[in-house]
Amino acid sequence: MRLELQGLRLAYPGAGLATISDLDLVAEKGSLTALLGPSGSGKTTVMKLIAGHLSPDAGDIRLGDRSLLGLPPEKRRVAMVFQDPLLFPHLTLAGNVGFGLRLRGLPPARIAADVEAMLARVQLAGLGDRRPHQLSGGQQQRAALARALVLRPDLLLLDEPSVGVDPLSRRSPALTRASATRCAA
Amino acid sequence: MTDRTRILLLLGPALVLVGGMVLSALGLALLRSLHLFPVVAPDLSAYATVLGSPGFLASLALSVWIATVSTALAAALALALALLLRRGFPGRGMVAVLVQLNLTVPHVVGAIGLLYLVSQSGAFARLAHAAGLIARPGEFPALTHDPYAIGIILTYIWKEVPFITLILLAKLQTLGEGHEQVARSLGATRWQAFRHVLLPQLAPALAAASALVFAFAFGAYEIPLILGAHAPEALPVAAWRAFTDVDLTRRPQAFAISVLVAGLGIALLLLYARLTLPQRGRHAG
Amino acid sequence: MRAETWRLLAGVLVALALVLPLVPLAIWSGAHGWRYPDLLPQQWSGKAWTLALSDRGGVVESLGLTLTIAIATTALAALVGVPAGRALGLYDFRGKRLILLLLLAPAILPGIALVLGLHDLFLRLGLVGTTGGVILAHLVPVLPYMTLVMAAVFAGFDTRIEAQARSLGAGPLRTFATVTLPVILPGLLTGALFAFLVSWSQYLLTLAIGGGRVQTLPLVLYSYAAAGRNDVAGAIALIYILPGLAILLFTASRVTGRGFGAVLRP
Numbered sequence: 214m215r216l217e218l219q220g221l222r223l224a225y226p227g228a229g230l231a232t233i234s235d236l237d238l239v240a241e242k243g244s245l246t247a248l249l250g251p252s253g254s255g256k257t258t259v260m261k262l263i264a265g266h267l268s269p270d271a272g273d274i275r276l277g278d279r280s281l282l283g284l285p286p287e288k289r290r291v292a293m294v295f296q297d298p299l300l301f302p303h304l305t306l307a308g309n310v311g312f313g314l315r316l317r318g319l320p321p322a323r324i325a326a327d328v329e330a331m332l333a334r335v336q337l338a339g340l341g342d343r344r345p346h347q348l349s350g351g352q353q354q355r356a357a358l359a360r361a362l363v364l365r366p367d368l369l370l371l372d373e374p375s376v377g378v379d380p381l382s383r384r385s386p387a388l389t390r391a392s393a394t395r396c397a398a
Numbered sequence: 399m400t401d402r403t404r405i406l407l408l409l410g411p412a413l414v415l416v417g418g419m420v421l422s423a424l425g426l427a428l429l430r431s432l433h434l435f436p437v438v439a440p441d442l443s444a445y446a447t448v449l450g451s452p453g454f455l456a457s458l459a460l461s462v463w464i465a466t467v468s469t470a471l472a473a474a475l476a477l478a479l480a481l482l483l484r485r486g487f488p489g490r491g492m493v494a495v496l497v498q499l500n501l502t503v504p505h506v507v508g509a510i511g512l513l514y515l516v517s518q519s520g521a522f523a524r525l526a527h528a529a530g531l532i533a534r535p536g537e538f539p540a541l542t543h544d545p546y547a548i549g550i551i552l553t554y555i556w557k558e559v560p561f562i563t564l565i566l567l568a569k570l571q572t573l574g575e576g577h578e579q580v581a582r583s584l585g586a587t588r589w590q591a592f593r594h595v596l597l598p599q600l601a602p603a604l605a606a607a608s609a610l611v612f613a614f615a616f617g618a619y620e621i622p623l624i625l626g627a628h629a630p631e632a633l634p635v636a637a638w639r640a641f642t643d644v645d646l647t648r649r650p651q652a653f654a655i656s657v658l659v660a661g662l663g664i665a666l667l668l669l670y671a672r673l674t675l676p677q678r679g680r681h682a683g
Numbered sequence: 684m685r686a687e688t689w690r691l692l693a694g695v696l697v698a699l700a701l702v703l704p705l706v707p708l709a710i711w712s713g714a715h716g717w718r719y720p721d722l723l724p725q726q727w728s729g730k731a732w733t734l735a736l737s738d739r740g741g742v743v744e745s746l747g748l749t750l751t752i753a754i755a756t757t758a759l760a761a762l763v764g765v766p767a768g769r770a771l772g773l774y775d776f777r778g779k780r781l782i783l784l785l786l787l788a789p790a791i792l793p794g795i796a797l798v799l800g801l802h803d804l805f806l807r808l809g810l811v812g813t814t815g816g817v818i819l820a821h822l823v824p825v826l827p828y829m830t831l832v833m834a835a836v837f838a839g840f841d842t843r844i845e846a847q848a849r850s851l852g853a854g855p856l857r858t859f860a861t862v863t864l865p866v867i868l869p870g871l872l873t874g875a876l877f878a879f880l881v882s883w884s885q886y887l888l889t890l891a892i893g894g895g896r897v898q899t900l901p902l903v904l905y906s907y908a909a910a911g912r913n914d915v916a917g918a919i920a921l922i923y924i925l926p927g928l929a930i931l932l933f934t935a936s937r938v939t940g941r942g943f944g945a946v947l948r949p
Contacts, residue, residue, distance in 0.1 A: 261579075264579075264582075264583050265582070265583075266579045266582070266583075285582070285587070285588070286579070286582035286583055287582050287583075287584075287585045287586055287587050287590075291583065292583050292584065293579075293580075293583040295576060295579070295580060297576060299576045299577055299580045301577060301580075301581075301595055301598075301599075302599065303598040303599055312581070312584055312586075312594075313584035313585045313586075316584065316585045316586050316590060316594075317585060357580075360580075360584065361583070361584065364584060364585065401774060401776075402776075404770070404774075405770045405774050405776055407766075408766040408767060408769055408770035409766070409767050409770045409771070409782065411763045411766070411767070412763045412764060412766070412767035412786075412826060412827075412830055413767070413782065413785070415763060415822055415826060416785060416786060416789070416822070416823065416826055416827055416830075417785055419801065419804065419819075419820075419822070419823050420785065420788055420789060420792075420797065420823060422800070422804045423797045423798075423799075423800030423801040423803075423804055423823075424796075424797070424800055425800070426800045426803045426804055427796075427799055427800035427803070430800075430803060479697060482690055482693055482694065482697070485686075485690055486687075487687050487690035487691045487694055488687075488691055489691060489694050489695070489698070490690075490694060492694075492698060493694045493697055493698050493701075495931075496697075496698050496701040496702065497697075497701065498931055499701070499927075499928065499931055500701050501931075502880055502924070502927025502928065502930060502931050503705075503924050503927060504883070504884040504886075504901060504923060504924070504927075505884065505886070506884075506886055506901045506904060506905060507705075507708070507904070507920045507923055507924055508704055510708065510904070510905075510908050510916055510920060511704030511705055511706075511707060511708045511920065512704045513908075514704075514707035514708060514711060514913065514917075515703060515704050515706070515707050519719040520707065521706070521707045521710075523719070523720075524719060524720050524721065524722050525722065527719075527720035528720065528722050535719055535720075553704075556700070556701075556704060560701070609791070610790065610791060613791050613792065613793050614793070614794075616793050617792070617793015617794045617795045617796060618793070618794055618887075619794060619795060619886060619887040619890075620886040620887065620901070620905065623905075624905070624908070633795070634793070634794065634795040634887070637795050637799065638795070638887070638891075641799055641802075652799055653799055653800070653803075655795070656795055656796050656797075656798070656799040656800065657796075659793050659795055659796040660792060660793075660796035660797070662793070663788075663791060663792035663793050663796045664788075664792070666791055667784065667787060667788055667791045667792065668784075670787060670791055671780070671783070671784055671787060675780060675783055675784075
């Protein structure tokens with residue numbers, strides 16, 4: 214899937230977010246694109262625009278052959294991993310990772326298998342019954358990544374992917390082998 | 399000075415005052431209801447009389463009805479109002495101030511205001527008359543001193559929706575919108591994000607606030623006094639009437655009612671503590 | 684229609700509902716008779732206000748008494764509640780849950796559950812019918828409230844600043860006055876204002892312990908309403924909600940969101 218931003222503009226993104234003016238960007242299928250810039254330059258704003266948590270004033274966001282504008286976040290097949298892990302505190306680790314799969318109505322056995330495999334990929338095997346507050350910062354970050362990856366999104370957005378991830382797991386297999394187009398800031 | 403002594407000195411006066419008054423009040427009520435004080439002649443006759451009297455059972459049923467309906471409606475409306483106030487719209491600040499203002503209005507004022515508003519000769523009845531809907535006051539639906547306690551319930555809803563709303567708003571502010579955005583990114587619709595992510599996280603605060611409202615609506619006196627029917631009376635009114643009856647033999651019965659209400663209150667207290675106090679040695683989950 | 688328009692409409696409805704019960708009270712207070720089915724009084728007059736504000740009505744006297752009771756209760760609660768809140772906010776100890784449970788009890792136990800027993804207790808202490816007795820009784824709901832608010836305040840208090848002041852040569856009292864008090868003051872003030880309102884709003888407790896001789900504003904308000912003097916009742920009701928209004932305006936700028944949860948009572 215090719216991601217294309219055309220003349221993206223947003224004047225009032227809300228509290229704590231930077232404005233965007235006339236941004237063009239192309240990310241090819243299977244590529245890894247990094248957005249670099251000082252804090253406050255709008256990296257998070259761009260990702261929230263692509264994920265559908267904000268609407269641009271002007272411009273277009275295209276993924277593959279369709280425009281994402283007007284689609285609600287859940288229809289975009291874009292998974293965003295936020296800077297904070299934001300694991301759901303009322304669910305276990307397995308409950309968190311399986312969240313999106315359950316929404317798709319997959320059979321429980323299939324969900325359990327997918328979750329188990331994904332936990333192993335991010336080196337969290339055997340921790341599925343833990344609550345988020347029982348995990349370390351790095352484990353939480355990897356769990357958040359697993360929760361997005363398990364859905365095999367067309368596009369994976371990672372906001373500050375190295376924050377809170379311990380050095381060893383920064384080169385985790387999940388990060389290097391994902392087949393989606395990835396944008397990281 | 400060790401920590402232990404320091405804690406004791408700091409807490410002592412408060413514990414003596416609150417503990418002394420609350421525990422003696424509960425203890426005395428229990429003793430008096432059992433005819434154990436001041437003269438020891440223990441028997442359960444007060445409880446037998448109370449539990450066997452149709453008047454008490456009707457009052458109990460009425461109070462349970464009032465508390466249940468008020469709490470359920472107030473909780474549902476407060477949830478909607480909190481979600482509304484979280485979003486931006488013109489005049490949002492104004493509504494937020496009115497919600498807080500309402501919280502400071504004493505219940506007795508709300509009850510009398512509501513009486514003048516919805517009684518059969520109240521402001522709404524006058525409006526209905528002006529609109530040609532009714533000819534005489536008696537044709538306006540009885541919303542006060544009525545068997546369904548609608549006026550009482552309306553007063554509780556008016557007072558407690560702001561209370562629960564403010565508790566939920568405080569909780570919403572701590573939660574932020576991050577979890578819902580994540581849920582949306584993972585394929586949840588707006589409704590699913592609310593149902594599976596936001597609501598479970600709000601539930602403990604909502605339940606705790608509802609427990610407080612239930613206890614209050616069950617045990618408050620002045621609202622049913624002003625808006626209630628003569629028979630059956632809400633339990634607190636019935637208990638106070640028995641307590642102040644010239645027939646002093648009814649006093650133990652009043653104490654028996656207060657002990658029964660205290661039993662329900664202690665159950666609610668334990669539920670509330672479970673929901674709000676940090677659990678030692680267990681995971682908050 | 685846009686979502687924002689719907690929210691605006693809902694907001695207007697909510698605002699109306701919140702104000703509505705106060706409207707007839709205000710109309711009555713200025714009415715010279717307001718017969719059914721008149722939408723508005725035929726004649727307006729200030730007689731309800733004149734009576735309420737004169738010596739004859741008993742309202743001014745009652746206002747002073749209610750203020751005295753609420754201020755005295757709040758001051759006592761602060762005196763006892765600040766140290767207790769400090770112990771609960773700063774230390775973790777065995778039996779703390781039990782103490783919290785005891786402090787929550789007056790807020791959650793239905794009024795009627797405690798009032799009859801309290802009456803019996805105060806009767807034995809010879810305090811029924813006295814203003815002092817009513818103040819003491821008001822401490823039952825107010826003191827735990829104050830203590831819990833102060834516990835929340837002290838939970839966010841860093842005792843190292845006190846140690847710092849001590850090592851700079853300040854004695855314990857001086858440390859409290861110049862370091863601790865200024866830091867806890869905003870929380871203490873907010874807690875005290877809402878504690879005042881808790882006492883201010885008491886009805887059954889005052890009726891029972893006051894034994895009919897301590898006539899606070901809510902009791903006088905009810906007497907006039909029960910006697911059918913809707914106009915005077917309207918005027919008293921408006922006077923009665925003024926302190927709450929003032930407190931709200933005073934705290935609204937500072938009490939928002941997170942901190943507000945700790946000071947709420949139904």
